Amino acid sequence: IIQHLKKNYSLLIGERSAEDIKTSIxxxxxxxxxxxxxxxxxxxxxxxxxxxxxxALEIKEALAETVEAIIDGIKVCLERTPPxxxxxxxDRGIVLAGGGxxxxxxxxLISNETNMPVYVCEEPLLAVARGTGKVLENIDVLKRVLISPKKSF
Incomplete structure (x- = not known):
């Protein structure tokens, strides 16, 4: 949104304004x-x-490339996921968290593109911080499942 407004209107806005635009329209x-x-x-x-x-249509078009990249990333992850x-x-679906x-x-849109159920978690902005906190509280459990950087797909 910031780049779109800068390019098309020579208008500089901050991240907070861009977030307001995103969540409003x-x-x-x-x-x-x-x-x-x-x-x-x-x-x-x-x-x-x-x-x-x-x-709203202009903002949708401004976000289209980013949304497409998110969907492509989800598809790549699903392709690499063990059966x-x-x-x-x-069975359970994809749960979305974070500002996006x-x-x-x-x-x-993600459900249509993946043919899977997709849900937005409660309080998506807080979910990322809470999840990170839980991981840090249980770092030993995480160490058991981490993939070594030497391994590649």
Whole structure:
């Protein structure tokens, strides 16, 4: 979103503004009326504050390359997954966490692309921190399943 606005409008915004745009009108799937969002930033030409309006469809298109990369990464992981684990994933589904999980329709799009159930966890922004904390609390368990950097697929 930051790069899109810089390239197309010569408008500089911060990460927080980009996150606000993403969660307000961003979508992985086009699902309806063309909402819009007023964006304030700094005009890169004049250096002065500037306000523009962007549409939900424009933001969807700006995010399309990133969303496609996420889906491609998921597919690569699934291709490399051992059969027993793949079977569990087919049964239980994929759980999304982190800021990307807040993008409207990302769960439906990933489900459509993988033919698997996909869920967004509760409090996706906190889930990553909580999971990292649990791993650090049980680092000895993690060491038993880590793959040596010498091994390759």
């Amino acid at each position: 961003g979508s992985a799937l086009w699902e309806g009326p063309a909402d819009s969002f007023e964006v304030r930033g700094r005009d890169l030409v004049s250096g002065l504050p500037k306000t523009i309006e962007v549409s 027993e684990l793949a079977s569990d994933i087919m 999980a807040l993008l409207k329709g990302i769960d439906k």
